[in-house]
Amino acid sequence: MSEEAHQDRRTVAGPSITPGDVREAALTLFAERGYHGTSLKQVAAALRLRTPSLYNHMSSKSALLADIVMDTLHEVRSEFDEVLTTTTDPVEQLRRATFVYALHHAEHRREALVVNQDTQHLPEPLLGSAQEIRRGHERRFRQIITDGKTAGAFDVESPKLASFAIREMCVSVARWFRDGGPYSAEQVADHYADQALRLVGAHH
Amino acid sequence: MSEEAHQDRRTVAGPSITPGDVREAALTLFAERGYHGTSLKQVAAALRLRTPSLYNHMSSKSALLADIVMDTLHEVRSEFDEVLTTTTDPVEQLRRATFVYALHHAEHRREALVVNQDTQHLPEPLLGSAQEIRRGHERRFRQIITDGKTAGAFDVESPKLASFAIREMCVSVARWFRDGGPYSAEQVADHYADQALRLVGAHH
DNA sequence: CCTACCGATCGGTAGG
DNA sequence: CCTACCGATCGGTAGG
Numbered sequence: 280m281s282e283e284a285h286q287d288r289r290t291v292a293g294p295s296i297t298p299g300d301v302r303e304a305a306l307t308l309f310a311e312r313g314y315h316g317t318s319l320k321q322v323a324a325a326l327r328l329r330t331p332s333l334y335n336h337m338s339s340k341s342a343l344l345a346d347i348v349m350d351t352l353h354e355v356r357s358e359f360d361e362v363l364t365t366t367t368d369p370v371e372q373l374r375r376a377t378f379v380y381a382l383h384h385a386e387h388r389r390e391a392l393v394v395n396q397d398t399q400h401l402p403e404p405l406l407g408s409a410q411e412i413r414r415g416h417e418r419r420f421r422q423i424i425t426d427g428k429t430a431g432a433f434d435v436e437s438p439k440l441a442s443f444a445i446r447e448m449c450v451s452v453a454r455w456f457r458d459g460g461p462y463s464a465e466q467v468a469d470h471y472a473d474q475a476l477r478l479v480g481a482h483h
Numbered sequence: 484m485s486e487e488a489h490q491d492r493r494t495v496a497g498p499s500i501t502p503g504d505v506r507e508a509a510l511t512l513f514a515e516r517g518y519h520g521t522s523l524k525q526v527a528a529a530l531r532l533r534t535p536s537l538y539n540h541m542s543s544k545s546a547l548l549a550d551i552v553m554d555t556l557h558e559v560r561s562e563f564d565e566v567l568t569t570t571t572d573p574v575e576q577l578r579r580a581t582f583v584y585a586l587h588h589a590e591h592r593r594e595a596l597v598v599n600q601d602t603q604h605l606p607e608p609l610l611g612s613a614q615e616i617r618r619g620h621e622r623r624f625r626q627i628i629t630d631g632k633t634a635g636a637f638d639v640e641s642p643k644l645a646s647f648a649i650r651e652m653c654v655s656v657a658r659w660f661r662d663g664g665p666y667s668a669e670q671v672a673d674h675y676a677d678q679a680l681r682l683v684g685a686h687h
Numbered sequence: 688c689c690t691a692c693c694g695a696t697c698g699g700t701a702g703g
Numbered sequence: 704c705c706t707a708c709c710g711a712t713c714g715g716t717a718g719g
Contacts, residue, residue, distance in 0.1 A: 315519035451651030
């Protein structure tokens with residue numbers, strides 16, 4: 280509530296807020312307090328504005344959420360796609376898919392938290408699109424494990440449960456990871472990729 | 484919005500709502516839409532009441548959340564405590580601690596979802612208490628892995644990361660588990676216990 | 688258990 | 704970028 284906090288905007292003079300600034304402020308607040316737990320007044324205050332001024336840089340609160348969620352899901356999907364083009368070996372595919380997924384959740388903590396907490400609050404038809412992208416990731420991730428099992432590279436009973444477990448342990452990185460902590464994002468991702476291979480009983 | 488839905492209260496005559504009924508309705512709605520995404524009007528409507536009538540059976544919306552979250556955390560803690568009394572072998576401790584933790588998240592999906600989504604919205608000092616209970620679970624769960632590593636029963640590089648991964652994969656069960664699905668709660672818990680042992684490189 | 692009502696706050700618009 | 708303002712809804716109370 281004190282006045283001296285948040286001396287954020289560049290030096291002193293030039294405000295000139297951009298849509299990116301609004302999205303950034305919303306991202307931090309949505310991640311911390313949830314979409315419904317955040318008011319546009321708080322978003323505006325973080326930028327040292329009044330609420331109506333936000334509408335010069337966004338169209339609505341729900342559009343802010345939609346941008347954050349859909350962009351993040353598209354990013355995750357294309358990172359996954361890229362991995363699959365680098366190798367056809369299920370062991371390497373699983374290692375790399377887990378690595379990039381865990382890395383994403385360490386490097387984009389806030390986005391991941393918002394996707395996980397607030398995707399459900401998207402209006403249709405965006406909610407349907409979001410769920411479809413997630414299901415696609417789930418299905419294709421599981422397929423790697425199924426392929427590896429078929430090829431005899433993995434010793435795993437249920438590719439479905441293994442896939443859930445691996446993906447969700449990556450997702451949870453967003454909940455505890457901190458920059459400057461004992462592990463770098465890459466170290467965490469590397470470790471999680473290793474844990475994924477153990478989990479599916481990859482031959483070693 | 485139609486009238487014919489929700490013919491819930493017993494046969495026709497005897498309403499007589501209890502605090503348990505209110506909590507049950509709130510639990511379902513909080514789990515589905517989040518604490519801030521749920522209004523007391525919706526809770527009341529699920530019980531075919533008007534909002535003010537709820538106050539005969541509860542003290543406030545935040546007390547409803549506090550009851551759900553704190554009771555669940557206490558339950559999880561005592562289930563964990565009980566497990567530790569049944570064996571001193573780290574392998575068996577980890578297997579059983581993972582089993583009961585995963586089982587809890589399959590059998591109490593709604594409670595788990597609320598704890599994970601909305602604990603942050605508890606007023607102090609409850610938030611502090613909740614976080615302390617969680618940290619205790621985290622610390623003691625990790626201790627099992629550290630003990631097993633020291634005893635040479637586990638081949639694991641980072642007990643901390645392994646502990647995070649195992650606990651969070653259990654937590655996520657609440658997000659996909661369905662009664663009547665292909666796996667029973669016990670089958671899932673059993674599978675997850677096995678995955679935990681693989682993850683820490685338990686000798687087999 | 689209800690109706691009637693409270694002040695506060697919500698997302699958003701008008702108009703400059 | 705602001706002030707002024709909109710209708711809607713929020714959690715909660717009074718009083719019966």
